[in-house]
Amino acid sequence: MAQEPIIEAVQLTKVYNGHTAVDHLDLTVYGGEIFGFLGPNGAGKTTTLLMMLGLTEPTGGTVRVMGLDPARHPLEVKASIGYLQENMGFYRDLTGRQSLAYIAELNGLERKIAQERIQEALEAVGITAAADKKVVTYSRGMRQRLGIAEVLIKKPRIAFLDEPTLGLDPEATNRMIELIKDLCRRHEMTVVLSSHFLNQIQKICQRVGIMIEGKLVAQGPIEQLAREKLGVGDRTYTLEEIYMQYFQEH
Amino acid sequence: MKGFVAIYRKELSDHFSSYRFLILFALIAMVSLITAYLAGMNMAKALEGRVKPSTVFLSLFTAAGAGFSLVQFVTFFGPLLGLLLGFDAINRERNEGTLSKLLSQPIYRDAVINAKFSAAVTMIALMLAAIILVITGLGMLVLGVVPDAEAMGRLVVYFVISVVYIALWLAVAILLSILMRSVATSALASLALWIFFSFFVSIGANAVANSLTADAPPDDPAAIVKRARIENALSVLSPMVLYTNATATIVDPTRKTTRSVIQVGMMEQLSMARYSGPLPLDQSLLVVLPNIVFLICLTVICFAASYLVFMRQEIRSL
């Protein structure tokens, strides 16, 4: 299923006041795949996503998103990436629907198209009933769902989902996983998913990258990593085993 | 300008629906109405049965009603309006996590700051225009004088200078909201700056002037003039002084200089030309032009500084 690369990072580096957050990272994400981005807290996953979005300037190295440099073509890159932040914020005094309408307006969507997409997105994440309540009154999980809806209305070619299932109830988590799979299959969306829930990643990701202390220590299909690290043939393995193996080596 | 319109609209509606703005507007409207009404009543009584000179209309703005005049009121509280509209412009969004969401949409980064500044300036202009119009109406009712083209022109110039003056403090507040992460800190810092430049600079200018001319005898006219000169030169650092001098000359056609009485030439003082006959508007404008230019420069510098800092700022830093 591996086709042509849609995101390519070469020797990507980010230094925050003397502390290297991302260290000469080489990473390739292929079009249409779901890429799992793993690593302990503070490994540099969010920093990497921010550099690929063009929100943070790399200290060194290059990124290309659909062949474009995010620093040179910020609008094109941002228009085609939907970004779900790890600690996303909302305008408290807007309702869910108004928040989505604002995002749609910022993306230059026509009013009519925007309304359709908002309705679709609200239904997809299951917060239609609360759509006209202010965001202040939302629970943690409802905000998370609204955040995902904000990504959906852009209909982006690429989605960066930083901890998308954090705070969701089990039913919503399953629904989210199905939704991501579906988007990928039907709309050929590429998804980069950063998460600490390894069993979810194992369920939906074709390829994963494991990042530890700013370095990408592994990258590839899960089976391949399992063969390399655990040396298993037909034995069942979990992503968690692989991850712990890498983690202990460092 | 991708994104400008969307953000501008949102900012405006935020301002209109915020209690902060409504309370402020109610307060300013009330004070200015009462002041102008009292001033108007006093004048109507004083001028009863006499032909009213055309300049009387402008006196509505300069005559003290309840202890202070409208022009003085705007001079003191206008900056507060600017500060209140801007002190949390950027850092609130940064703290709530909406700034990075905004910037991850396909908009130019400067659209954010341009739209926020423009929306706040729009609010300032609307507020001032409303006050000036209401007082004009009130003046026609109480005094029975219709402002002539000249008076209207002066009011328009007064309006423009005032918007620039308040926008200067808005720009200062926005700059601080970019530089400081905490909303409370930027609020305090902007208040401190306002107090410093509005009050202490003139007090400081006075002290410096006094100490520089300390060895001259107190009644030496040359020393008095020198002291006034130094004070005047230093006070240029205070936007409040710049603004006061500019507006006083604009709304009072009999004033012919932005300088203090002491600094006016001997001959001019003797002839009392200063108090005879009003100055035409274009002449008044010429007199205050340096002040206006200086105020605009200060505003532009402050805004440019916030612009530069914001464009280069690391999204996760501070």
Ligand SMILES: Nc1ncnc2c1ncn2[C@@H]1O[C@H](COP(=O)(O)OP(=O)(O)OP(=O)(O)O)[C@@H](O)[C@H]1O
């Ligand atoms: N503004 C900043 N200034 C200095 N250092 C920073 C800044 N932001 C992040 N860092 C550092 O960069 C490193 C990587 O952070 P990052 O947020 O990318 O980690 P992460 O992999 O997303 O972690 P998590 O799983 O907890 O979300 C951390 O060591 C962090 O301390």
Ligand SMILES: [Mg+2]
């Ligand atoms: Mg993170």
